[in-house]
Amino acid sequence: MYLPINLQSKFALFSEHWSPKIIAQMNNYHFKLVKIQGEFVWHTHPETDEVFIVLRGNMIIHFRDGMVHLSTGEMYVVPKGTEHRPSAASECDLMLVEPTGTINTGDAGGERTAKGDVWI
Amino acid sequence: MYLPINLQSKFALFSEHWSPKIIAQMNNYHFKLVKIQGEFVWHTHPETDEVFIVLRGNMIIHFRDGMVHLSTGEMYVVPKGTEHRPSAASECDLMLVEPTGTINTGDAGGERTAKGDVWI
Numbered sequence: 001m002y003l004p005i006n007l008q009s010k011f012a013l014f015s016e017h018w019s020p021k022i023i024a025q026m027n028n029y030h031f032k033l034v035k036i037q038g039e040f041v042w043h044t045h046p047e048t049d050e051v052f053i054v055l056r057g058n059m060i061i062h063f064r065d066g067m068v069h070l071s072t073g074e075m076y077v078v079p080k081g082t083e084h085r086p087s088a089a090s091e092c093d094l095m096l097v098e099p100t101g102t103i104n105t106g107d108a109g110g111e112r113t114a115k116g117d118v119w120i
Numbered sequence: 121m122y123l124p125i126n127l128q129s130k131f132a133l134f135s136e137h138w139s140p141k142i143i144a145q146m147n148n149y150h151f152k153l154v155k156i157q158g159e160f161v162w163h164t165h166p167e168t169d170e171v172f173i174v175l176r177g178n179m180i181i182h183f184r185d186g187m188v189h190l191s192t193g194e195m196y197v198v199p200k201g202t203e204h205r206p207s208a209a210s211e212c213d214l215m216l217v218e219p220t221g222t223i224n225t226g227d228a229g230g231e232r233t234a235k236g237d238v239w240i
Contacts, residue, residue, distance in 0.1 A: 001185075001186050002181075002183065002186050002187060002188035002196075003188065004188055004189065004190050004191070004194040004195065004196055005194060005195045005196065005197075006193060006194050007193045007194070007195070008193055023195075024171070024195060024197050025169075025197065026168075026169040026170070026171045026197050026217060026218075027168060027169050027200075027219075029149070031171070031195070048146075048147060049145075049146040049147050050146070051144070051146045051151070061122075063122065065121075066121050066122050067122060068122035068123065068124055069124065070124045071124075073126060073127045073128055074124040074125060074126050074127070075124065075125045075127070075143075075144060075151070076122075076124055076125065077125075077144050077145065077146050080147075097146060097217065098146075099147075
């Protein structure tokens with residue numbers, strides 16, 4: 001009846017990159033898992049902060065005037081309205097926390113925009 | 121200028137149990153770290169869901185009609201208005217996510233109520 005959400009079991013359910021999957025909802029926020037590798041698009045979320053938590057691997061969040069390196073067990077909050085571009089040289093497993101309806105490409109749109117909410 | 125938040129480094133800054141420390145804010149939500157051991161009080165958060173993520177160890181969240189066991193790498197969302205009691209037989213490191221101003225003892229109050237916001 002009461003079942004835990006196991007992060008590794010959820011990661012084992014998919015392999016594609018840059019396609020966040022929802023694993024939990026708290027009020028009007030979603031917790032999402034995503035695998036990333038390579039470079040994403042520059043984008044901004046004008047209406048919300050966005051939380052990155054690295055669960056395995058290494059990534060960089062690029063800003064127009066700097067960057068932050070994140071390794072396993074590290075997190076960062078990208079402030080709303082701040083243009084950023086995530087990247088990872090090797091595959092990296094992340095948890096994202098953001099309001100329901102937040103689009104992965106923010107204001108940038110384009111072909112890498114995830115299509116709707118996918119729960120796993 | 122851009123610095124990651126390292127969870128293990130933050131846990132190394134304190135040792136007391138049942139006293140959540142804030143490490144990050146996303147919009148009007150706080151990310152908190154807490155070490156727990158033993159049994160907490162029964163309480164309810166009438167206004168909000170509450171997220172538990174186990175970063176090290178094992179814990180149980182008791183409900184009036186059941187319980188959920190959580191181990192390292194597992195999470196659970198306690199729905200708002202649901203009476204619950206966290207416990208851990210051995211020390212367990214958790215991350216909590218909840219709205220700013222959420223009180224650890226919820227509607228129960230009492231001597232184990234954390235005093236104000238503490239950032240580390």
